[in-house]
Amino acid sequence: MDEETSASRSEEDPAQSQEGIDSFDPMSGPMLFYNDRVIDHFTNPRNVGDLSEGAAIGFGLVGDPRCGDQTKLWIEVSSGRIARVRFRSFGCPGAIATSSMLTVLAEGRTIEEARAITDDDVIEALGGIPARKKHCSLLGVQALRAAIDDHEKRSSAAREDPA
Amino acid sequence: MDEETSASRSEEDPAQSQEGIDSFDPMSGPMLFYNDRVIDHFTNPRNVGDLSEGAAIGFGLVGDPRCGDQTKLWIEVSSGRIARVRFRSFGCPGAIATSSMLTVLAEGRTIEEARAITDDDVIEALGGIPARKKHCSLLGVQALRAAIDDHEKRSSAAREDPA
């Protein structure tokens, strides 16, 4: 037996226990062991949608849906801050909930602050997600960074070509 | 799977079914699946004991107790018939019951008739015994034949040496 997989079986977060369930390991086993906050963001995702083209906009696209999940993310930057953020995801509940939480964390932040958001920040804000689903949380973070890059490219293009 | 052992699983004699038991295969499985007649001869074996030495006596001993069962059998012959027969057995219930039944079948028979008794006769008289126990029924039959041989040897010795 592999020490790592095996060990994970006994880890446990009692906060994760749900009605009718004696106790279970949220970090292992069947993958839909999501906590209530994740389920809330899956059920009522924040900031779903898109933003129309414009100089203040940045767009990021991450993930190939044929072999995983996909997230698209738009930001609108105003005075160096993320004024608005929107996303769309094709993916599992983890992908949807982490993208949603990411938009909450990003909104109102400066570009630098937004770029510093990590997948661990997202996971922490959600109160944890199943171990096998951790890669999902990277989607939103990467899409945000791509959107920031895109916005910077556009703004420098706009500066260079102010016609 | 061996055709023979396998086939035996489905053979069944409903007459063997006992109180509290839906139905089972008496011919296979755990070995103490004896019917009531066998159990009667095991519980109340007929003709247990021995006969003291004498010209009319024949003695047979069959089986090595270190590697199987053992039966000792005595006959007393009178006018060419088996007037009395006694046995002792070290063995499983099958050995005891078949030896007991054999003595019942032999008593009163002529020497020729007694010699013709087969293990199948004993089994039939008992209403069947588990397949794995069939070899037991040979013990009594062989002991009887040995006793008849012994008796014949003694009588011819007596005839030759009528002192």
Next chain:
Amino acid sequence: MIYLDHNATTPLHPRVLDAMLPYLRERFGNPSSPYRLGREAYAAVNRARRRIAEFLGAMPDEIVFTSGGTEADNLALRGVTRALFKSGNHLVTSTIEHHAVLKTFGDLEALGHRVTYLPVDPHGIVDAAALRDSLAPETILVSVMLANNETGVIQPVDEIVAIARERGVLVHTDAVQAAGKLSLRLHALGVDLASFSAHKICGPKGVGALYVRRGTPLAPLFTGGSHEDGTRAGTENVAGIVGFAEALAVACEAQDEQIARLGRLRDTLEGEIRARLDDVIVNGGQAPRVANTSNISFKGVEGESIVLQLDLAGIFVSTGSACTTGDPEPSHVLLGMGVDPLAAKGAIRFSLGPTTTNEDVAFTAPRVVDAVRRLRALSSLGERL
């Protein structure tokens, strides 16, 4: 709660529990024990064996009890392979088998056997003709399932038997998802080995059986006491075996009626969903299927998200075979049929059972529609449909 995942497992039928309880209480003997209590247990195991054999069109001595479908599959494949290792090392199966079969062939490959995987057509039917081309002098065994667990598609096992027989090759079929859903007459079907699992037919978990046609060479998977004629050692799960027989009895008694009823419910479910959603594909929908199973791809959404949303609504369905959930890969069964990977990722298996009602289906269909609409509305693939 609406349970539409009967291909994953089923609730115990009340008659099954009633049949088991005496063996969990006063009739606790070990079937190998030589006194009355043991004989009673032994008789119960053999009675179950006879009943099961009768329902399956086989002989009692051809039924070997196991701890489930997985063990039955392993016993068949590993047992024949070992018994016939001198005759050859080539094995044939299909790309859409259950993991209990596929992973076992994978392991046999690692041990030096050669395995051919027969392809399936777009309807999910194994290409029996391809079997003929794959057969070699060293082929010893073909294993093709009777009904697929994800799509319900019925496989041409009779054709496979006909082709294999000509060449003296043994045939195993994983019949776990066929029992209770199709009429099974094993002697008539002509397979040499067939696997069954009690918990798929309202029996208990942890019990199954392997049918082993008389004369079929088979080495045991485990050794010990001489239980099951030496084919499978270990104290028998008496209560489980008794429950298995009762479950099969219940399933077979009501089989024709259930098949008709579940077929109608399944058609209603598919009809309602298709009437209200575009870009929906019923995988295997054009093939002969067992009546209880419907595998539907909803393009543009991921199956797991549908599963969770329905779970929150008290409806239990799955994305595919239960033991591969947790696996982010799209179904090997659907990919094997040539389903587009995106459609495969949006697949949901609805599997109905004896307790499924009209109301269950009436409640479920609109919630599926809502879930798919909502998820499509937030999907990044909206425009790709």
Next chain:
Amino acid sequence: MIYLDHNATTPLHPRVLDAMLPYLRERFGNPSSPYRLGREAYAAVNRARRRIAEFLGAMPDEIVFTSGGTEADNLALRGVTRALFKSGNHLVTSTIEHHAVLKTFGDLEALGHRVTYLPVDPHGIVDAAALRDSLAPETILVSVMLANNETGVIQPVDEIVAIARERGVLVHTDAVQAAGKLSLRLHALGVDLASFSAHKICGPKGVGALYVRRGTPLAPLFTGGSHEDGTRAGTENVAGIVGFAEALAVACEAQDEQIARLGRLRDTLEGEIRARLDDVIVNGGQAPRVANTSNISFKGVEGESIVLQLDLAGIFVSTGSACTTGDPEPSHVLLGMGVDPLAAKGAIRFSLGPTTTNEDVAFTAPRVVDAVRRLRALSSLGERL
């Protein structure tokens, strides 16, 4: 009915059945299913795993559920042998193991492994010193049971571990007859693998476990879904696993008290029999034994005849291990100890359990005496005693 064959199997404790019933009724989910019903089942299996680990002094991830003691033994022996086939092919065991171990070693010999069988002394204790001499560079595994099923004699597994450890050889112990009868702290004992079976401790038949110390190389016996961390495929027997944990809990809670009580009853039984019959030998009576087991040879009679006569009186005992009854050979355990074949054929195993009462023993002893007297009176060996 007086049941004195607890080493063959045990009645389910009522608390065990109560713990199982919800999983045979409404909590029927498949532990691999991703929705609530599945998670509930998954949680139940893992809770059982944690409880069992705690009672055995192990970690939860070191417990692998199986279909019983026989499968656990096979998984250990075949699994290590396969995982370590590159390291060597020499295995060591004893002459008094259960058939689940002995026959498996026999099969491994047929597959080309070399097996050394350690002898036992006249008290039934495995000669641990002989292990040292048998070890070779290619030795990979030693398997010696913790308590013998026929005599109850406790084996020097700690010494065996000490010797094997020095040489980097893995140690398996069949602890099926030790659970609930001895304090078990597996980490402290130092074995790498240990087998358990629920039905020997008032749990259900068809469930067992293998303890696999972290880091122990082990190949699976069967493949399929990724259950039990990939070590043992197949849908879990949820109710059985829950019952197993409850049974171990019941056994461990009352263990010290039961050991003392059963020891007194066992001594009474042996005392009454010896006081009233000559030519009686308590096999292993001079060795440390688990408290519930008494193996007595009655010279001049055959064990099976005693079993039947007691059966007719409503008392259930056996001649030895249940799964070899039906086998006319005298016990390999007793012969291994050097017991005279005639005495071995006259051996009866009395094995007491939690429900055994003073009255049971008081009723049994005189009936044993009567049976032996009657059978001796009709025995052809009368004069040989």
